[in-house]
Amino acid sequence: MPPMPMNVALRSAMDVMLERNDAVVVFGEDVGYFGGVFRCTEGLQAKYGRHRVFDTPIAEGGIVGAAVGMGAYGLRPIAEIQFGDYVYPGLDQLISEAARLRYRSSAEFTAPITVRMPVGGGIHGGQTHSQSPESLFTHVCGLKTVMPSNPYDAKGLLIAAIEDDDPVIFLEPKRLYNGPFDGHHERPVVPWSAHSLGEVPDDYYHVPLGQAVVRRPGEDVTVLAYGTMVHVAEAAAAETGIDAEIIDLRTLLPLDADAIEESVRKTGRCVIVHEATRTSGFGAELSATVQERCFYHLEAPIERVTGWDTPYPHAQEWDYFPGPARVGAALKRVMTT
Amino acid sequence: MSDTTPLHFDVPEPSARPGDVPDFSFFDVPPAGAVRRPELNVDPTEIRDLAYSLIRVLDDEGRAVGPWAPEVDPDALRRGLRAMMKTRAYDDRMQRAQRQGKTSFYMRCTGEEAIAVGLALELGPGDMFFPTYRQQGWLVARDWPLVDMMCQLFSNEKDRLHGRQMPVMYSARDAGFFTISGNLGTQFIQAVGWAMASAIMGDTRIASGVVGEGTTAEADFHYALTFAATYRAPVILNVVNNQWAISSFQGIAGGDAATFASRAVGHGIPALRVDGNDYLAVLAASRWARDRARGNGGPTLIEWVTYRAAAHSSSDDPSKYRPLDEWKAWPLGDPIQRLVAHLIGSGGWSDDQQAQLQGDVDEEVRAAAKEAESYGTLLDGRVASSTSIFDDVFAEMPPHLRRQREQLESGD
Ligand SMILES: Cc1ncc(C[n+]2csc(CCOP(=O)(O)OP(=O)(O)O)c2C)c(N)n1
Numbered sequence: 166m167p168p169m170p171m172n173v174a175l176r177s178a179m180d181v182m183l184e185r186n187d188a189v190v191v192f193g194e195d196v197g198y199f200g201g202v203f204r205c206t207e208g209l210q211a212k213y214g215r216h217r218v219f220d221t222p223i224a225e226g227g228i229v230g231a232a233v234g235m236g237a238y239g240l241r242p243i244a245e246i247q248f249g250d251y252v253y254p255g256l257d258q259l260i261s262e263a264a265r266l267r268y269r270s271s272a273e274f275t276a277p278i279t280v281r282m283p284v285g286g287g288i289h290g291g292q293t294h295s296q297s298p299e300s301l302f303t304h305v306c307g308l309k310t311v312m313p314s315n316p317y318d319a320k321g322l323l324i325a326a327i328e329d330d331d332p333v334i335f336l337e338p339k340r341l342y343n344g345p346f347d348g349h350h351e352r353p354v355v356p357w358s359a360h361s362l363g364e365v366p367d368d369y370y371h372v373p374l375g376q377a378v379v380r381r382p383g384e385d386v387t388v389l390a391y392g393t394m395v396h397v398a399e400a401a402a403a404e405t406g407i408d409a410e411i412i413d414l415r416t417l418l419p420l421d422a423d424a425i426e427e428s429v430r431k432t433g434r435c436v437i438v439h440e441a442t443r444t445s446g447f448g449a450e451l452s453a454t455v456q457e458r459c460f461y462h463l464e465a466p467i468e469r470v471t472g473w474d475t476p477y478p479h480a481q482e483w484d485y486f487p488g489p490a491r492v493g494a495a496l497k498r499v500m501t502t
Numbered sequence: 503m504s505d506t507t508p509l510h511f512d513v514p515e516p517s518a519r520p521g522d523v524p525d526f527s528f529f530d531v532p533p534a535g536a537v538r539r540p541e542l543n544v545d546p547t548e549i550r551d552l553a554y555s556l557i558r559v560l561d562d563e564g565r566a567v568g569p570w571a572p573e574v575d576p577d578a579l580r581r582g583l584r585a586m587m588k589t590r591a592y593d594d595r596m597q598r599a600q601r602q603g604k605t606s607f608y609m610r611c612t613g614e615e616a617i618a619v620g621l622a623l624e625l626g627p628g629d630m631f632f633p634t635y636r637q638q639g640w641l642v643a644r645d646w647p648l649v650d651m652m653c654q655l656f657s658n659e660k661d662r663l664h665g666r667q668m669p670v671m672y673s674a675r676d677a678g679f680f681t682i683s684g685n686l687g688t689q690f691i692q693a694v695g696w697a698m699a700s701a702i703m704g705d706t707r708i709a710s711g712v713v714g715e716g717t718t719a720e721a722d723f724h725y726a727l728t729f730a731a732t733y734r735a736p737v738i739l740n741v742v743n744n745q746w747a748i749s750s751f752q753g754i755a756g757g758d759a760a761t762f763a764s765r766a767v768g769h770g771i772p773a774l775r776v777d778g779n780d781y782l783a784v785l786a787a788s789r790w791a792r793d794r795a796r797g798n799g800g801p802t803l804i805e806w807v808t809y810r811a812a813a814h815s816s817s818d819d820p821s822k823y824r825p826l827d828e829w830k831a832w833p834l835g836d837p838i839q840r841l842v843a844h845l846i847g848s849g850g851w852s853d854d855q856q857a858q859l860q861g862d863v864d865e866e867v868r869a870a871a872k873e874a875e876s877y878g879t880l881l882d883g884r885v886a887s888s889t890s891i892f893d894d895v896f897a898e899m900p901p902h903l904r905r906q907r908e909q910l911e912s913g914d
Contacts, residue, residue, distance in 0.1 A: 291668030293684030480665030
């Protein structure tokens with residue numbers, strides 16, 4: 166198995182699916198000739214032609230709306246939104262249309278679309294290239310929401326998303342495209358080739374939607390994380406010496422609540438980590454789920470470590486990003502209560 | 503045609519890609535002076551053809567010709583020239599500062615300087631400009647301090663935006679320059695709203711919004727035209743057609759099918775299509791639209807035809823998607839050189855004066871950079887304070903943000 170950075174693994178997923186299924190098309194701003202600003206679609210237009218991999222006008226509402234129409238026709242569109250921060254003009258098409266086509270037509274029409282977008286901070290992108298909008302999507306009935314933390318999962322989950330008969334929001338932590346970033350921005354970038362999950366099969370496989378995975382088994386406290394925060398949590402566990410069980414949720418909706426329950430019942434403690442802002446973030450949903458399912462097993466209050474409730478600042482990026490020090494402090498707090 | 507004919511799917515392609523010889527044969531350049539200049543109160547239905555022509559004043563010899571040649575004194579032209587040259591010198595210096603790590607990001611407007619500079623000098627002090635990230639020429643032309651612009655890029659303690667906003671996303675209310683959004687298109691309709699407000703209040707101020715040709719695809723562009731037409735809002739709607747969005751050429755925004763100026767025609771908004779590299783044409787068209795708006799004539803859409811000579815941003819590599827030397831083949835040339843040729847040709851300027859001016863603006867930019875760097879840059883880490891993260895989310899900081907700020911200060 167060759168090592169692949171995450172953007173290459175995503176490209177490989179689209180390549181495999183374009184090859185296997187004529188109904189798969191890929192489009193978005195700068196994805197055609199150029200291959201995408203993060204190079205996720207590089208070479209695909211040359212290989213499959215302009216009618217299957219193409220540039221779109223700069224109109225996210227148009228991109229998603231066109232995807233819905235194509236999906237209703239029977240295609241399997243993969244739409245790229247250049248940054249998650251720019252998906253908002255597409256929200257009406259996602260919320261009022263893609264998410265409800267099946268329900269309102271009693272499955273006469275459906276929207277089997279995949280909408281990919283880079284999310285998260287760490288590239289000095291300020292408030293318009295750093296956001297983590299996952300909870301906007303998980304709040305919409307009829308959308309599935311996925312966020313991988315590594316190249317192997319990214320490819321397998323993207324293939325599963327493309328094959329899924331419902332609309333899937335596929336969120337790609339941009340800081341992970343090139344390596345398993347753990348929040349230590351002051352250190353050199355570690356490439357995916359140095360990480361076991363950078364090993365990615367060339368051909369078809371899928372990682373099922375709706376299944377979490379234990380990234381690090383442990384006894385003392387359960388950490389619920391996804392995307393970049395999985396690596397940050399691993400660093401925090403290593404640096405504090407606390408025997409944390411780190412669960413990589415991978416799919417936020419549908420949520421693998423059983424995996425969460427099993428772990429928290431075992432450890433009796435839970436820290437939830439996400440980069441998105443705190444209030445009404447997905448951590449609130451996770452916290453409620455743990456409380457509902459594990460109340461009598463909890464030995465300490467559930468902790469959330471998140472981005473602050475402000476827009477993502479530019480120069481103060483690393484004061485905003487919930488890095489290993491803040492996660493470590495939370496781990497210590499739940500261990501001492 | 504039978505209904506068994508297979509349909510086919512068209513995706514427009516630019517005339518040249520990397521390795522090809524640049525080809526602008528598709529682009530029709532009428533001679534300077536050829537387009538008529540309508541009266542200010544003209545009925546838009548009578549000037550639909552202007553949406554498909556190209557208003558040009560400077561001919562190949564640098565003479566100002568035709569009905570659009572504006573009355574303008576040489577001092578005003580020299581002021582415009584200085585602002586354009588200073589903008590270019592600023593861009594070059596800040597692009598280098600980005601490469602040196604002093605700022606995280608930069609965007610140049612090379613080749614497009616005439617548009618923002620011309621608009622800045624033709625609109626009034628109370629008017630409001632809703633710019634894109636490529637309109638820094640406005641701030642330079644209005645003599646907004648270069649040091650302040652640079653401090654924004656360096657995110658240091660003197661940055662008026664406290665390091666919170668991305669570099670180049672200036673805000674300068676005192677220069678009639680609205681806070682720039684990174685989200686494309688959103689401000690076009692806001693410019694219309696601002697203009698509507700001025701009319702509601704019986705004020706005399708007008709607004710001017712800008713989008714790139716790529717951004718005309720966003721819904722906000724169409725909102726803006728519809729609202730502006732419906733309420734005859736006193737606004738200048740500018741489309742800067744610099745041929746390229748990031749890697750996608752103007753055809754991906756529908757520019758092969760019809761001009762961007764012609765988007766106005768269906769709304770009954772007068773449209774001017776103008777050589778954006780011709781400083782005199784920029785002044786003349788800006789004036790026409792300004793005076794029409796101020797005289798209760800309503801909105802004008804102007805398509806400024808130009809070419810983005812530099813990379814899209816400091817993160818971009820245009821050699822991946824267009825011929826490297828495409829700008830050299832661009833039929834409308836360089837706005838600075840064209841204005842210099844005009845000034846020299848009309849006897850109001852000399853090569854020596856030009857060289858002197860170049861030296862002056864370079865020195866001015868250098869001195870400003872030195873001062874701004876002395877306040878800190880991203881490279882030396884002297885940036886705006888971390889606790890300012892929590893300011894200006896609301897007028898008054900709510901309790902949950904105060905708690906979060908304390909948490910940040912206490913280190914856990
Ligand atoms: C809503 C939104 N979508 C996408 C982007 C990413 N983006 C930034 S600039 C740009 C190209 C804009 O091209 P154009 O409007 O022609 O302006 P130009 O950069 O050429 O001046 C894109 C796609 C964005 N900033 N906002």
